[in-house]
Amino acid sequence: MSATGNANTFLLFSDVHFNPFADPSLVPALAASDVSAWKGILASSSLTTYSSYGSDSNYALFESALDDMAAQAGGVATIIYPGDILSHNFPADYAALTGDASQAGLDAFTVKTVQFFVQEVDSRFPEATVIVADGNCDTDNMLGSIGARPGDTYLSSTAPVIAQAFLNTDADRAAFTAGYSMGGYYSLEPDGPTGLKYIVLNDNLWISQYDDPSAGVLELAWFASELADSAQDFQKVWVVAHIPPGAYVAGVAATYGQTGQVSYQGNMDDGFNNAFTALELAYSSTIQATFTGHMHNDDFRLLTVGDGSDAAALIRIAPGISPVFDSNPGYQIYSYDTQTFALQNETTYVLDLGSSSPTWSREYDYAETYGVSLATPQEWQAAYAGILTNPVSQTAYLTYKNQDAVGQSTITAANASVYLLAPGFVTPASYNAAAALLAG
Numbered sequence: 001m002s003a004t005g006n007a008n009t010f011l012l013f014s015d016v017h018f019n020p021f022a023d024p025s026l027v028p029a030l031a032a033s034d035v036s037a038w039k040g041i042l043a044s045s046s047l048t049t050y051s052s053y054g055s056d057s058n059y060a061l062f063e064s065a066l067d068d069m070a071a072q073a074g075g076v077a078t079i080i081y082p083g084d085i086l087s088h089n090f091p092a093d094y095a096a097l098t099g100d101a102s103q104a105g106l107d108a109f110t111v112k113t114v115q116f117f118v119q120e121v122d123s124r125f126p127e128a129t130v131i132v133a134d135g136n137c138d139t140d141n142m143l144g145s146i147g148a149r150p151g152d153t154y155l156s157s158t159a160p161v162i163a164q165a166f167l168n169t170d171a172d173r174a175a176f177t178a179g180y181s182m183g184g185y186y187s188l189e190p191d192g193p194t195g196l197k198y199i200v201l202n203d204n205l206w207i208s209q210y211d212d213p214s215a216g217v218l219e220l221a222w223f224a225s226e227l228a229d230s231a232q233d234f235q236k237v238w239v240v241a242h243i244p245p246g247a248y249v250a251g252v253a254a255t256y257g258q259t260g261q262v263s264y265q266g267n268m269d270d271g272f273n274n275a276f277t278a279l280e281l282a283y284s285s286t287i288q289a290t291f292t293g294h295m296h297n298d299d300f301r302l303l304t305v306g307d308g309s310d311a312a313a314l315i316r317i318a319p320g321i322s323p324v325f326d327s328n329p330g331y332q333i334y335s336y337d338t339q340t341f342a343l344q345n346e347t348t349y350v351l352d353l354g355s356s357s358p359t360w361s362r363e364y365d366y367a368e369t370y371g372v373s374l375a376t377p378q379e380w381q382a383a384y385a386g387i388l389t390n391p392v393s394q395t396a397y398l399t400y401k402n403q404d405a406v407g408q409s410t411i412t413a414a415n416a417s418v419y420l421l422a423p424g425f426v427t428p429a430s431y432n433a434a435a436a437l438l439a440g
Helices: 024-032 035-043 059-073 090-098 103-124 153-166 170-183 213-232 249-259 270-282 366-370 377-389 391-400 416-421 428-439
Strands: 007-012 078-081 129-132 186-188 196-200 236-240 287-292 299-304 312-317 330-337 343-351 360-365
Touching: 007 059, 024 035, 024 090, 024 103, 035 103, 059 103, 059 330, 059 343, 059 360, 090 103, 103 153, 129 153, 129 196, 153 170, 170 186, 170 213, 196 213, 213 236, 213 270, 249 416, 270 299, 270 312, 270 428, 299 377, 312 343, 312 377, 343 366, 360 366, 360 391, 366 377, 366 391, 377 391, 391 416, 416 428
Parallel strands: 007 078, 078 129, 196 236, 236 287, 287 312
Antiparallel strands: 007 330, 186 196, 299 312, 330 343, 343 360
């Protein structure tokens, strides 16, 4: 489909998981210092190499990623960040390396870490609006990686930090702060009514590990209301969340390797997964795009219905900067139509940590690779059909899935089908039915 308006671009990156504990010798100074001194302290580290596979982003990797993004996309007006500012095991690492087990000490260090992340992004993109979702590691509680709970100090203490640097008007800052401080989710029309609304979810409330489903039910009702309002106003929506729906495919593959059986395991609780996908399809003419992270892999989910209505929704999953799950760091630059807000294309850039001298480079261009754009449901379906049936497209998808981290992938000829089903079969029933059909 040809563009009906002007083309513009935005930057998508996710899952930095910045680790201020990467050089333990610096932690006492970081804890004792104002955030204004952090850059100098971190730059003084004798550890100057990038984080290795299996670890979160150190200072060198974080700075390198930001510098390359600024070189490739310094003029963008919009950045989408689907969550996870903080490193894995952040509360436990803080207590172990400082000897401070207090909540107040953890809260203060957490806020400084977020401040540092924000100031470094803002220093490269001072004019950009940055849309931030809460990640499952973005929390100051000791309960593990289940995200911030409604009313958590993490949300109320980091909201003004994010709002002041990443949003450009008092109205936007107020709208963000009101929603994010309370539950980690909010809606926003940056810089006024442009015809595009961002609905930013805290879908950590929808994972099975979360022990209060009532909070997730309230958010789901809010999401439905926001979508209904936008549809009534003929407004287009971009949804931003942290966790994608569908199969936790690495877990499915691991079980398959042990038992020889393919059985769905979800990223979300099954009920919330099905409710979310149903809403995305019900409002597919309103939602122009959905963006998530969490998987650290370049991937997508294609939601379709079989009732002949041709309703479809596309969820783009951002590569991560952190290589903790053995993927190369990556980010993406998207183009979109400024009148319809439909996506057009994306280009992915990666840092090959397996190289003897890692450098950032362009990995691939979506339209060049799959022969279609990102503009229409028909093109989304054609791209997925090619991935399932065309050896060239299939190899590209499976290679680019972990940002071309050669030798690190767990995908084999034996389990490739487990991964190939995940983009297009996003509910437990549809995934298991497709797997059974394939096995038969």
